[in-house]
Amino acid sequence: MNNKSTARQKIRYRIRKRVSGTPSAPRLSVFRSNTDIYAQLIDDSNGVTIASASSKQKDINAQKAPKIEKSKMVGEAIAKKAIELGVTKVIFDRSGYLYHGRIKAVADGAREGGLDF
Numbered sequence: 001m002n003n004k005s006t007a008r009q010k011i012r013y014r015i016r017k018r019v020s021g022t023p024s025a026p027r028l029s030v031f032r033s034n035t036d037i038y039a040q041l042i043d044d045s046n047g048v049t050i051a052s053a054s055s056k057q058k059d060i061n062a063q064k065a066p067k068i069e070k071s072k073m074v075g076e077a078i079a080k081k082a083i084e085l086g087v088t089k090v091i092f093d094r095s096g097y098l099y100h101g102r103i104k105a106v107a108d109g110a111r112e113g114g115l116d117f
Helices: 003-019 067-084 102-110
Strands: 028-033 037-043 047-055 091-093
Touching: 028 102, 037 067, 037 102, 047 067, 067 102
Parallel strands: 028 091
Antiparallel strands: 028 037, 037 047
């Protein structure tokens, strides 16, 4: 592994020591690749993914928008799925990324969609 990904991995482990999802307040985990962004609601006590959303979904991918706006749409999509499942409170997990840019856009979109964290 190169230095940057090793540093991110260390940050991820440090965050995960403190952040854990429950059935009532699942963990909203975000993964960012160069082209896409993915969000998952994870119940760590049972070890299951409750819901997921990504910028590869047909309705989001069909829109020709910058990556930051697509990230916001992913946040709104995951919030909509969570509310359908009766979840309003989540714990945000930035997965070692800086809370900036696309990661912040996902968080803002989720908040606008009705999630509380």
